[in-house]
Amino acid sequence: MATLTTPVIDGDGHIYERDEDIRPYLRGKYPDVMLDTYYLFPTLDGWRRGLPPRGHRYDANGWSEFMDHAKISQSVIYPTMGLGFGFTRDPIWAADLAAAYNNYVSDHFLKRNARLKAVALIPVQDPQAAAKELTRAVNDLGMVAGLLPAPGLDVGYGDARFDPIYAEAQRLGVPVAIHGAARAHGIGINLDHVGADGGQAFVLAHAFAQMSQFTHMIYGRVFERFPNLKSAFLEAGCGWVPYLIERIDRNTAGKGRKLASEQVRDHPVYFHAELAEREVLPFSVSVLGEDRFVYASDFPHEPDDEVMEVLEEFLEREDLSDSAKRKIVYDNIKALYSI
Numbered sequence: 001m002a003t004l005t006t007p008v009i010d011g012d013g014h015i016y017e018r019d020e021d022i023r024p025y026l027r028g029k030y031p032d033v034m035l036d037t038y039y040l041f042p043t044l045d046g047w048r049r050g051l052p053p054r055g056h057r058y059d060a061n062g063w064s065e066f067m068d069h070a071k072i073s074q075s076v077i078y079p080t081m082g083l084g085f086g087f088t089r090d091p092i093w094a095a096d097l098a099a100a101y102n103n104y105v106s107d108h109f110l111k112r113n114a115r116l117k118a119v120a121l122i123p124v125q126d127p128q129a130a131a132k133e134l135t136r137a138v139n140d141l142g143m144v145a146g147l148l149p150a151p152g153l154d155v156g157y158g159d160a161r162f163d164p165i166y167a168e169a170q171r172l173g174v175p176v177a178i179h180g181a182a183r184a185h186g187i188g189i190n191l192d193h194v195g196a197d198g199g200q201a202f203v204l205a206h207a208f209a210q211m212s213q214f215t216h217m218i219y220g221r222v223f224e225r226f227p228n229l230k231s232a233f234l235e236a237g238c239g240w241v242p243y244l245i246e247r248i249d250r251n252t253a254g255k256g257r258k259l260a261s262e263q264v265r266d267h268p269v270y271f272h273a274e275l276a277e278r279e280v281l282p283f284s285v286s287v288l289g290e291d292r293f294v295y296a297s298d299f300p301h302e303p304d305d306e307v308m309e310v311l312e313e314f315l316e317r318e319d320l321s322d323s324a325k326r327k328i329v330y331d332n333i334k335a336l337y338s339i
Contacts, residue, residue, distance in 0.1 A: 007073035008311065011333040012179070012234050012272065012296030014080050015109065016058030017041075017101060025100035040097060042087040044151070044181050058300065060112040066304045067115060070311065072297070076117045076144060076337055077109060078234075080301070083181035085121060086152020094123035098133055106141040117339055119145040119177055124153065127161055131168035138172050144337040145169075145232075150180040150209035157213050158220020166226045175230035175270075175336055178213050180206035210236040211244055218248055218260045223267040232270040232336055234296060239280030241271050242287040270294050270336050273328050275314035282319045290324040294333045 019040045026035055067075055079085075082101060088094045098121040105118045120137035122130040130146070137143040146169055148157055155161070157178065169176050210233045223229065233241075248260040263269070265288075273281055273293035285293065297307045315325060333339075 008071065008295070008329045009333040009339070010067075010072050010075035010297045010299070011232075011294040011336065012177075013063070013075045013077050013299045014301055015063075015077050015105070016080050016300070017082060017104065018058070021108065022097075022100050022104050025103045026096060029096055041081040042084050042152075044084040044087070060109050060116065062300065063109070063116060064113055066299055066307075069304055070297070070299075070308050074115050074117060074339060075297070075299075076119060076333070076339075077105070078119050078147065078177070078179060079121060082121050082147065083149055083179060084152060085147070086124060086149040088123075088125060088152075091123060091126040091129065094125045095129045095133065097121075098123045098130075099136075102133070102137045102141055102143065106143075110142060117142075117144045117337060119143065119147050122146045122165065124148060124162070124165070127164040131164040134165065134168055134174070135172065138174055143174075144339060145175045145177050148176050148178045148213075150178055150213050151205070156216030156220070158216035158218070158222055160220070162222075163225070166222060166229050170226050170229040173228075173230075173338060175232055175268075177232045177234055178210065179234045180209040180236055206236040207240055210234075211240055214244065215248065218263060221257070221263075223263045223269060224258055227267055230268040230270070230336060232272070232294065234272045234294075235298065236272060237274040237277055237280070238271045238284040238293055239277060242284055245287075264288060264292065268336070270332060272296050275310050275328075285320065285324050290321070290327045291332060291335075293328050294336055295329040 022040055023035050026040075063075065063077070066072075079101065085094070085098070088097065101121045102118075109116050110118055118141075120134055120141070120143040122133045122137070124130050134146045137146070146165065148165075165176065214233055217223065217231075223231070245260045245264060252259060269292065271284075271288075271293055273284070273295060275281075275295060281293075295311075297311075299307050311329075314329075317325070
């Protein structure tokens with residue numbers, strides 16, 4: 001078995017948040033009949049989802065067992081249903097649901113396992129309220145980032161209306177995490193025609209949503225206007241990154257603006273590296289350098305035996321330097337989340 005001399009940090013795992021767990025944090029604000037009759041989170045795209053057949057590994061104990069088994073020192077957890085949070089239309093409900101989710105995660109995960117860190121759900125529908133909730137989540141609950149769900153909103157994250165979020169995240173020193181969702185609609189292309197099994201939509205949804213939001217933020221000069229803002233584009237791999245950066249550069253060269261390559265080089269912008277990416281991962285590292293890529297297990301969306309197999313194979317790769325491998329699974333994640 002391959003080994004590293006440094007611990008491994010998981011930069012993006014998930015929990016299965018259930019309505020029945022979050023409802024107690026909303027009672028008193030809303031009638032019970034409303035909370036008990038309707039789902040709390042909007043659907044991503046109309047596809048029926050449920051817990052995976054490998055078991056109910058959604059709680060803190062399941063996460064502890066996984067980290068012990070995989071020899072992962074710390075993990076940063078994201079929601080599952082909350083990845084569709086951008087489809088929530090009522091900004092008041094969005095703010096209340098975000099606060100309830102964050103309180104639930106704090107009580108049931110962070111207080112039960114110090115090795116777990118969490119990304120806060122913030123009501124992006126109301127950027128001022130989102131900035132306020134991010135501050136509370138970081139200062140009072142100890143969360144390490146704010147989630148920007150890639151699908152759902154009718155405007156990209158390069159729009160100046162989101163500046164209160166960026167200003168507060170920069171002030172707090174925490175990143176904003178742009179995270180996609182499998183088979184989601186509302187990302188600018190129609191994925192309803194791509195087959196009954198959703199396979200083509202699964203392939204396209206994450207990558208297209210990330211590319212769209214990254215491009216919008218580059219053209220919106222978010223990283224220039226907030227030079228110390230940390231950001232991460234997660235769960236689409238990294239093969240798209242050199243291609244898109246070069247394409248944007250060719251479109252903007254000579255037009256009196258900072259190139260995309262310069263924005264990524266000069267500012268703390270990170271990208272998810274799928275450890276099983278064969279050709280594109282070494283190429284991406286050669287283009288952007290070793291300091292821009294982070295590891296994510298995606299557990300429990302991926303079973304722990306597969307997570308361990310991929311991690312072990314990655315550590316044995318000879319097409320990446322030991323320095324690059326260490327940074328991807330540890331140093332860069334530590335820098336991104338300040339943990």
